[in-house]
Amino acid sequence: MKKHDFIGYLKAQYAASSAQLKVSSFMLVVATAPSAISIFVNDENLIYTLAILNGVLVCIWLMSLTSYQAKRRAAHEARRAALLTDSFDADLSSDEVAYIRETFTVKESIAIPLIDEYYYDSKSKPGYKRLLDNIEESAYYTSRTQKASRQLLTTFLIIYACSWILMLFIAIPDQESVFLASGAKLFMAITIFMFSGGLVRAWIDYGSCAKNTAEIVTRCNAARVNEVKQIDVLMILLDYSGYIDSSPEALPNTYYKMREKMEENWKIISGGRQ
Incomplete structure (x- = not known):
């Protein structure tokens, strides 16, 4: 593989990872649906059926999540390889190429x-x-x-919080309402879903990664003021890779919706620097 081949795999793997994230997120919602439905069901046979369905859907979700993690790992491998080979205008050894290729989940015909x-x-x-x-x-x-x-998740969490407050003020005055009691149970089920699905954790991690990577940009500018020291660059590289590897993937379609504006802004930034 030549150095620019990794860029093709980088794009293809991130696209595959993003698509799989959509599937995994959808399957998580579907897997929790039987639990939510059971709140409104009194028939024992139907409840048992929903329990079995819930187990099957959870297994499907786990397989989908495993597939997402494999594609995400491959995307990170391609990103690191593309970054280094482009920066030093060099090709990786055949052993390294073989190792990285084993992680790829997309076909060459898609990446090239x-x-x-x-x-x-x-x-x-x-x-x-x-x-x-x-x-x-x-x-x-x-x-x-x-x-x-993070901003998109913040909007969702604000809507959720407002719904909780609304539920609180409606349910308390009429505690004997069966409908409101079921609604409260459903709301608690959604709360469990949010935490088990990692939405709150993702909200925290998005903010942390955004802050840390913005600091990486600042550190790059600072390192460029004087003569660029190799050890400084390597330290920045390690920190950046650590932030990326540990952060959740950006929400699907976020990059593509922002791409044009970001590219315009980056041309202004890099043009003024160079």
């Missing part, structure tokens, strides 16, 4: 057409300065998409 030799905007010569440029560019896009994902 996505190759873009100008994926990274840096005009610097191959070396640590170019690596610093590429890290900064990647961190810029990451911080924006992670911030946007």
